[in-house]
Amino acid sequence: MEINEILDVTKVDPTTTTIENTENNGYFSVFQFDFTQKLSLVCSTKKQFSSSVLDCLNHSKMFEKLEDMYIPNASEGNFFKNAKWSPDGACILTSSNDNILRIFDLPVNVLETANELDLNSVLTCHAGETIYDFCWYPMMSSQDPVTCCFLSSNREHPIQLWDAYTGKVRCSYTIIDHRDEVVGPNALTFNLDGSKIYCGYKNMIKIFDSNRPGRDGEDCKTTPSRKSKEGQKGIISCLSFNPDRSGLYAAGSYSQTIGLYDESNNELCCVLQGTKKELIGDVTQVQFSRDGKYLFSASRKDDFIRCWDIRNTGEILYKLQRNGNTNQRLSFDIDIAGSHLITGSLDGKIIVYDLVNLNAKGCPQKVLDMPAHGDAISAISIHPSLQLIASCSGQRKFKSIDAVISKEQNRNITSDNSLKVWRAKGDYTWRYYNTGGEILIHNTEGDENTTSNPEVNNVEDYFENDKGTVNIDSRVVGLEVDLTVVEEQMNIDNNINTTSENGTDNYIMSFVKFT
Template identity: 30%
Template sequence: MDLIWQSAQAPSCFKNVRWSPDGTCALTALDDGSIDLYELRHEDQGAAEMPRLRLDHVCRRREPEVVYDYLWNPLMTSQDPATCFFCTTARDQPVHIWDAFSGQLRSSIGAYDNGDDLYACLSIGITPDGATLYGGVSNGVFVFDLERGSRDRRRWTVKDPDGGDFYGLVSCMAFDRASGHGDIVALGSYSGMVGVFDEKSSSHLLTMPSHRRGVTSVKFSPCGLYLWSGGRCEPDLLCWDVRYAQVPLHRLPRVVGNHQRIDFDLERTGRYVITGGQDGIVRAYDVMEAPVPPSTAPAPAYFQYRVGPGLYFSALGDSCNGVGLHPSLPLAVTTSGQRHFPVDDADTDEERVDDDDVVDSAIRLWSVHLDAQRPVPASSPDYTNA
């Protein structure tokens, strides 16, 4: 990884980052409720030099409360302004739909029960065809038709009333794009479980009792046969073969020691997995080299690189909480930062941040080269994820 550009320090820590589907913009949130939109642009270096890439800050919007989740319209393309929108969900707020060109609020979608009480969605997702919005709540999902908004909504209960094995706050979700219209959805919960459901028939297909703490991220591989999950206080990313989900197929090490949401991303062929960590290090893994059960050998890192001040000083960098691979270019974007709580100074009446803490809240653009044509080791398992 080579650093191309970095932002100034933000007033509060970032909370993940997401590329737009066409790769022209990056969207991120901050802990103070701000939503920042960046545009990927060329920086003119003069006729004698090649132009450099940078992310220009073009828009900031603020939610009244802390942002839980946000995402792009999966059909977004800058050539069609009607598709250029993103959604946010925040504490005690309906889901807001924002215009990515003007920054104006297009509409709000409220998850209301029969008594008109508002449910704040902890997680949101849009089906691959762009027609339906899901909002995760306790033991269920609200389903909205995006064209009709709150007027056409229903609540889908994912907890089995007869004592099923999936329950809790639905904290994250992912759609299987290989299945076509997105009827197959994976849900993660703060009870530590990952479930796969067929929304069309409202059937529960399987559950992976995957994590000791809450699940914070789930993603399907491009082929739809493998499901990745990461959680709170969980030192490994887990990969599941949905055809046999009794035990994880792979475990990829990373550093996650508290409840902060640390995200990961998959390279577009599904061969490489790249993840952040609370030690400020970005790690990438070649799935073809990851051991499978019953082997307990650690997965070898394809590369690992420190972001933040640790690049330039001996001190450790702050947490790298978000990483995203560009959909078509050899680029990656990272976000860093975490909450730093003041400590009491015994000699004074003032509170201060611990001197040993390195505070780094920035968004950075990197060049990254993941060789999809890299020869597969002879000892690799007999399957393909391409």
Template identity: 30%
Template sequence: MPPKCVAQKQSELRPLLSGSAPPFKHGQWSADGTCLMAASVTSDIQTFVVPADLLDEDRDKRLPLTSYCTIPSPEPVNAVVGFPNFHLQDHASALVLSSAREHPIRLNSALSSNLVASYPLVNEMTEQYISPHSLTFNSTGTCFVAGSDSAIAVFDVSRPGQEPLAYSKTGPKNSRDSRWNPTTSMKGLVSALAVELSSSILAAGTLTRSVALYSSTGQGDCIGAFSVQGNQADSAIHGAGITQLHWSQCGRYLFITERKSDGVMVYDIRQTGQLLSWAEGRCARSNQRLGVDISSANGRDSCSCEVWAGGVDGRVRMWREPHLQEGALQPCLEFMAHNGTSTHYIAPV
């Protein structure tokens, strides 16, 4: 039985030239599951506070989702991530981090839009701002990682306006360089980041279809690097650059999502370090970043999981326990919704 729609966002944004409301290109839940944060193509970041009676079974009508706060951006937003200690009742923790072209990385209040702090990432040669295309926090929220062109920077949240704690190149830009090592080097725009909570291993993915693993949340050495190009799944689901990375709750498996790809790859990182399985039928052959999320069916301490993905056909599909199987997997559930998805950490939403 497909999920039931319990709330929806009505069109209230200023119209585009075509007369239609600008679409959202990215959405995610806050860490406490009380808010949705969404970035639109008009560069705004909006916060929606979820109604308290969202899952009331006695109600037949859908609840309206109304924007609580809008954070304007001077330029298109490249990356957005919510603070890991976000709590609606503690306004000081209700924060959202974002990067925009030709501006410092910004930390804003998700409830008032006020600028709390900014963190400059500057090219020393040109003195221009570098705009990261991926952002992620460590588990405690004391630092965050920013991915840019063949580089990773780690910032201390408590040191706004300061240079990063660590800045490292992911490898020489030319693979003919004598320093190039295919097992520890990768090049290209770092477009996806994910930190494994128990080990603090940072996974970084690029638009050139490479993945590298770093110790100490990106401040340590490169543990290893590999390319997803030419693997067994490539001919089946294709891909043109990594857009999302997710760790399983147990920290053993890495889920890899690409643009122009009809699936999601699952790698066994802790054991074989090789492709294990892949989800097929995502219907996402697009340059756009169509959303994928991983839901743990039995809580954060379980390795049981479901992969949820949106497609260009407006449908959401789900694959159950892909890490416990091998080869190609078909979705076990699909329904008409939108072209992106993000699952609630606590409630089945």
């Protein structure tokens, strides 16, 4: 494997133009979901994956002599394990029981169609073993092929960086344990700027430089020793970075704890855990709120999603109920505005909670509870800019071998292994950060109680007064903005040197491309 070229990858999202001024508060546009109305199904895989693993592998035609291969789970259903939108929202990456990573492109007329469209994979990557986790490169943009890549973690395999256009492995990152064996991490993620790769496994977080594949990485022990009672013990099963760029990240463990770490030194700040009366279970997912003040966690064989207050107390503020009594991961997601949490359930329902309008007890209200799949919903992923929601379903099922009862039981076993994309109702709204860092909705009708600055009554006044920070997302259509201001600022930005005073590069990182 040789390095062909070192290419520059912009850290800033290329679809976003930022106009910086003197104050911290500013306007930006997001899609505000209206979940009082049910979701509309726009496209799905239908019955493509409602067969066995062996049948799906035969259909994929990835192997010439499949009959000569040993496939331990060949008779099992090919259920979906996880699904994630790409950062630019152009496609969906999934993992399934046949150990294949698939990319599904979004149909062109998905926002206009009234009929259910077919959703077909455009790229397949065989991981070779059980897929533990995967993640997109955070600065991925379809307009720049160099940034179109994603990581995957497989059992007893090195971490692989895949090219999302060719399906080939660009490079790999290898973890060797104390027995000199290759370890596939149970959790992996990029940090916010994509310069580091964080991997979680037993009592350890391994950190790689994205531009230095191989075995060289930083070992961060989560506990001093195997017998020690200090730190965070157990397998690190999930990782998540705080979007407020404070350098804080969370690590969930199968030992029923959540550790908060500082990215600057990777030291443990505190441990969140349950009590003797209420155990939080083996943590399978952690995700911060959009403002970075709260942390949501989910556990296996548990019917609740918990919200933790990480500002002061570290206590559980409330619990959101869903049917999740299974060992399988059931992933949830939070919309870009931070106002709704969407999750799937074991009985195939999509459940939405309003995180802004709380009830008298200070708990979010359930605003949507609708049947969506004929099986357990293993993952929910919200589009980064459009009113689209992806969901995937399926679970491992075992047939009875008892000759007396097997026929009747096996006849009643049904599966729904599918990927679906839903369209929600709503509209784009202007929002802004106040001086306290809180996200508030701007009333375009000029309500004086909706803005922290009484001199600013609408967006036009805000541009005229030249205050705050305005983020304009080029992917959002139908928004009336002052294009003259944007073009002038873009011309100014093109003339600014990206190197800071101390000689460090603030915007550009080198990303290594391998063949």
